[in-house]
Amino acid sequence: MILFAGISTLSFGQGVTSANIAGLITDKSGEPLIGATVIAIHEPSGSQYGTATREDGRFNIPNVRIGGPYSITVSYVGYNTYQEKNIELSLGQTLQFRAKLGEESSLIEEVTVVSDKGSILSSERTGAGATIKKEMLEAMPTISRGLNDFLRFVPQSRSSSVASTAGSGVSFAGQDSRFNNLTIDGTIFNNSFGLASAPGGQTNSTPISLDAIEEIQVSLAPYDVRQGGFTGAGINAVTRSGTNKTQGSVFFSGRNQDYVGSNAAGTDVVTANFNVKQAGGRLGGAIIKNKLFYFVNYEQELRSDPSSSYLANRGTSGNNVTRVLASDLDALSAFLKTKFNYNTGAYEGFPLATESRKGLAKIDYNINQKNRLSVRFNYLKSFRDVTMSNSGVVSGNRSNNLFAMNFQNANYIINNDLYSGIVELNTILGSKMSNNLQFGYTANRDYRSSGGGVFPLVDILKDGTTYTSFGYEPFTANNILNTDTWQFKDDVTFYAGRHTITAGVNVETFKFDNTFTHTYYGQYVYNSLEDFYAAANGDASITTRRYALTYSALPGHALPTATTRASQPGIYIQDELNMMQDKFKLTYGLRLDMPIFGKTARNNPEVEGFTFQDAENKPLKLSTSKLPGAKILFSPRVGFNWDVKGDRSLQIRGGTGIFSGRPAFVWISNQVGNNGILTGSFTFNDTKNYPFSDNVEKYIPENATTPASYNIAVTDPNFKFPQLLRTNIGVDFKMPFGMVGTLEGIFSKNLNQIYYINANQEKATGSYSGADNRPTFPGLGLTSTAQNNALRIVDKITDAILLTNTNKGYTYSLTAQVQKQFAKNFFLNAAYNFGEAKDLMTAGSIAFSSWRDNPSLLGNNLQQLAFSDNDQRHRIIAGMYYKIPWSKFASTAFNLGLQSGNIGRATYIVNGDLNGDAQTSNDLMYIPTSSSEIQFEQYTVGSGASARTVTVDAQKAAFDKFIASSPYLSDNKGSYATRNGYLLPWLTTVDASITQDISVKVAGQRNTLQFRLDMVNLTNFINSDWGVATVTTTRNPLQFRSRNATTNQPVYRFTEISNALPTNATQTGSSLSDVWQIQLGVRYIFN
Known part of the structure; x- marks a missing residue:
């Protein structure tokens, strides 16, 4: 970065x-x-x-x-x-x-x-933000050719953990990346449902080609009320247009494992074979000179990665040889083909493909001097092969590892497709009025598919843990999300003396059709291969370790699709007033948005008869059919720009106002889909009542009914879209030697933020004794049905997750920046940003996991203010661009950029259900003053001749060293770890790009051949000890075992890692990002 x-x-x-x-x-x-x-x-x-x-x-x-x-x-x-x-x-x-x-x-x-002319010292500047022109897009180092490679260059940004690689988001000013508003040519281009931060996020694909973009703008604190739909940043990219001159370009770039480093601070980094090929082109020109113009673009990326480096056992040894016998897998595959005509696919050596293809076409029409029309269409078609999920496994892992291997057709393919268009008409209505009209539509089509035929999922165990898996991946059947987004916008601007008055309307309409049915084709688990063969051959005496099935509970077994409809009409008016002989510009206005939900949530009358409780343990009634009612969101804003001396050598600017965003609509859809009446499901362990059958419909009840127990997701009737109050103050000033300096501060206070509780969880009723005296829940020491009965307020409801709001949380950032444009071919820039972000939680996409996966001390219904997942503490960035023109027909350009700062935060938790709330990875760890303050138990690892005992004394000695090795843990002895309390160490990296242009004129037109090299982490290339991250060894070092009935204190194991007790809390990284990577490319340009 x-x-x-x-x-x-x-x-x-x-x-x-x-x-x-x-x-x-x-x-x-x-x-x-x-x-x-x-x-x-x-x-x-x-x-x-x-x-x-x-x-x-x-x-x-x-x-x-x-x-x-x-x-x-x-x-x-x-x-x-x-x-x-x-x-x-x-x-x-x-x-x-x-x-x-x-x-x-x-x-x-x-x-x-x-x-x-739009310099930094400009009357247009009020709040923080950035503009990235096409020249920068063409020169900056990038190997993914994605927007995020450039958005990360804004000082107040950081990488997001919502997704990964090209599909990842970039958060701004401490906000979730899903709270950004991405627009292309002004039309909504987000992944509005919220499963990723942008279209193509799940396939690691970029939604639009860089060659199609003219300019990108990032606005963090704009006080123009026309701008809405975000509490993070507004990101708008405008596409290129044709001109009177025919211009175009084609390119090819690629990389593979031979262009990757292998040494990260002395640790060998082994990169499996992979191959990435990128190619594309653009063409623009005039259909009618001065009147009608066209621009087209196409780009594709084809990537192949190995599925796994693990090999089946053929009697050989090696670090990647599994316990799974090749002979077992060969025989099993042949049996399934012969018996059921089911093709398993390979079990090793097969590739995982990722492909994306995107295109854009645009027409610009100068109707006359007063009217200009623009029409654009673009699309994305992408897919990615993904290994099967481990969710629902009895023991161990399904994905290939030393103990298990799955077949290729048990994996799945995720598809992200997009089709988007916009029509824009700009009209000048005399000298005192103008109008801008936009209408856009975007269709997102996200779905899963399988390389194999329809067949039940089968997990086969050996010695109690998973040995092999085949069949239909458990979350792929009917996994479909169709999103339709319509947008209408009309702005009218009036010019009256020193006033520029703008009034407008913006209407956004969303429709989401989401189908999600896990184990829809059934899941069988057998204790051995022999048991499966016998069952498959009709032996009804075989005990099935587990049988699970989800089915449609709708009449006629109709597909259980959850449809969510929402619209958000908005109106706004503002005045831009120039005063003090145009030295002072004041912008003030009001925006009103009113989210409205369609009545698509189904009613489960049984739920309305139950009584739950809120976070304060007060009685609470819930309904599965009541979505939030229409509520007006007020967003008043005021901003200013003051040219202090009247010569633009010093300007003070800023403003304050309310910004209203959108939630990830999956949070609302969770209620529509989790109501206890769309689907039924059952799971039976150690049963003989469900003998194996390849007929996936065999055990679907003829008269589908709702299950005996189920979970629900509901939304507070008073729920509001995310809102915050954001204040910005900035100073820009000329410095010696032609430099321009900037000092900037942003503060944001949450007004309405996302918060979840489980309304079906009993309150804590006890506590531990001793130094760690945290509250405990009625489920402590219980298991299975007894624990469920103790924790549930309503026994039939597994969990009732309520989406509501909180006003707790804030963010701020302080930025200092210096820039200088020395000449046309030379530029320097440097910035430092200090930030802090605190909140109560980060929400995922599933209601239950959004509540469960935020570690707590008092219980997950009583979250405490702590550092956000999006906190970015220190960040230093600097860059240089230098172009050497050797002649009129040859030049070389160098681009270097540095980033240095903290790479994130970490949370120390306990492995296991420490507080008895039936959740195993959500309890914050108590940091003892010494190991003698907590209790350990002795345990044995290995078996037979290789068995060895890990004593209590050995655990205490190692744990003391582990604590001492971490400044965070050492400084917080005697207290509880906090969520995201550990600030990870600094990392400094430098990226680079080099381009060599060779040009020649043919028939008066310039033709250029450009050779390009991009290198990520040049730092590591120069010195293998540089550019390597410091990461945590483990974030859950203590494993909870039991409660000591005598002392009323928890008993732990200090968990071994790689057959040894860890004594260092951190270690150097050894991933692909810790070593250098190179991509080579060539481009032909004619203009």
Whole structure:
């Protein structure tokens, strides 16, 4: 992760697709010239925009194409005509253009022009943000060619843990990455359901080609009320357009295991064979010169990775040879093919494929000087092979490891497809009014498929743990999510003297059809291969270790699809007022949004008859059919920009206001799908009542009924979309040697944030004795049915997860940045950011796990304020870009970027159910003053001749060393670990890119062949000890075993790692990110 030297810290209007020109035309005495003609021409396309000055000499030309160069011509009868050229416009920028015209008889020197060309010291800046132009996208180091490689370069950002690699999110200002609002050409482009941060997230695919993007804008604190739908950042990318000149490019790039380092601070990093190939192209030009333009783009990535390095046992030995006999797997595969005509696929040596294909087509039409129409369509088709889930396994793991191997067709394929279009019309309605109209539609189609035919899932054990698995992956059948998003937006802008008044409406409509049915084709577990063979051959006396099935409980066994509908109409009005001879600009406005949910939640009348309890142990009634009612979200905002000295050498800017975002709609869909009446399910252990059958419908009840027990997810009727109050203050100033400095501060206070409780969990009724005296729940010491009965308020309900709000939590960040543009081919930039983010929890996609997976001390219904998963404490970024033009036809460009800072946070928890709440990985660890303060038990590892005893004394001695090795643990002896309490050590990395251009002119057109090298973690390439992360050895060192009835204290084991008790809390990393990687590419450009 690095910062490229050329990212500008400008921030204008998110969601817009154009720029604006505004100004004042006077005579030499300062008197306004009424009716002067102002014409702006976008030279590459010939697009003309014109207007006349108003009574006060002011003019506005709104919604013009970004980029340039532009020429602006001012004419007035009896006065000199003036023209300024080579003007560039950025996304959302309002160019401030002033001219004093002399009379025709006067000398040309009397003409003066003051134009603000969008520098850092600009009247447009209020809150924090950044603009990334296409030149930066073309030069920055990247091997994934994804948006995140560039979004991470904003000082207030950090990588998100929601997803991984290209599908991962980037969080801003301490907020969840799913609270960003990603738009392309102003239309919604999020993964609104929330299973990833962007379309293509589950397939590790980028949703749009970098070659299609003209400019990206990131807004963290915009005080323009037109911008909504986020509490993190608004991210808007505008696509390229054609010009009068036919221009295009094609490229190819690739990498494999031969271009990866192998030494991470002395640890060998073994990278299995893989292959990545990227290719694409773009083409743009004019259909009708100066009038009608086209742009098209296509890109694909094909990747192949090994499924596993583990091998079946053929009598040989090795670190990757499993206990699973190749002869067993060969015989099993042949039997299944012969007996059931089921093809298992291979069990080793097969690849995992990832493919993505994306394209874009765009038409721009200059209808006339007052109207411009733009139409864009783009698509993404992507898939990724994924190994089967371990969820629901009896013991061990299904995925290939030293003890088990699964067959290829037991894995699954995840598909992320997208189709999106937008129509935009920009209209100038005279000199005092303009209009921007947008209509967009996006269809996301996410679904799973299997390489094998329909067949029950079968897990076969050996010596009590999983040995092999085959059949249909348990979560793949009918796993479908269809998302349809419509957006309508209309902004009308009025120009009245020093006022620019904007009023608008924005309507967003969402529909989600989600089907999720685990073990829909049944799951069988057998204690041995012999048991399975006998059962498959019809022996009804065989005991099935487990049989599980989920079925549709709807009439006729209809597909149990959960449909969620939501819409969010919004209206807004604001005034932009220029005062103090345009030295001070004040922007103030109000935005109103009103989320509305369709009545698609089904009613389970049985639930309405139960009484649950809230987090304060008060009686609570729940309903599966009542989604939150319509509520108006008020978002008032005010921002300012003050040119202190009147010469743009010092400006103070900032603002405050409320920002309203969207939740991940999966949180609402959880209620629609988890109501106890869509599906039924049952699980039986050690049974003879369900002999094996390849007929997946054999045990579906003829008259489907709701199950004997079930879970529900419900939403607080008063639930509100995420909201926060965000205040920003910034100072930009000129420094010696032409440098520009920035000091920035952002503070955000949660008003409505996500919070979950389990309304069916009994409160804590006891506590431990001694130093660790945490509360305990009625389930402590109990198991299975007895524990369930003790913990559940309503015995029939396994859990009742309530989605509600909290106002607890805040974030802040302090940033210092210096930038200098030395020359056209040389740029330097450096920034430091200090931040803090605290909240109560981070929500996942499933209601129960969102409640369960946030460690706590008092119980998960009573979360305490702690560091957020999105906390980014220290971050230093610096970059340099340098281009050497050897001649008119050859140049070399170097790009270096550095990032240094903390790489995240960690939580120390106890392995096991320490407090008796039936959850095994959510109890924060007590950090003893010494090992004598807690109790250990002696245990034996191994068996037979290799058996050895791990004594209590050995555990105490090792645990003391483990605590002493960690500054965090040592400094917090005698207290409880907190969620995300451990700040991981610093990591410094440098990335680099080198491009070599060789050009030649053919028929007057420049043709360029470009060779490119991108290197991630150049630091490690220079020195193998550099660029290597420090990671935790284990985050759950203590395993809870029991409660000592005499002392009323917990008894633990200090868990071995690799057959030894750990004595160091940290170790150096040894993953792919800890070593250097290189990608090579070639590109042909004609322009």
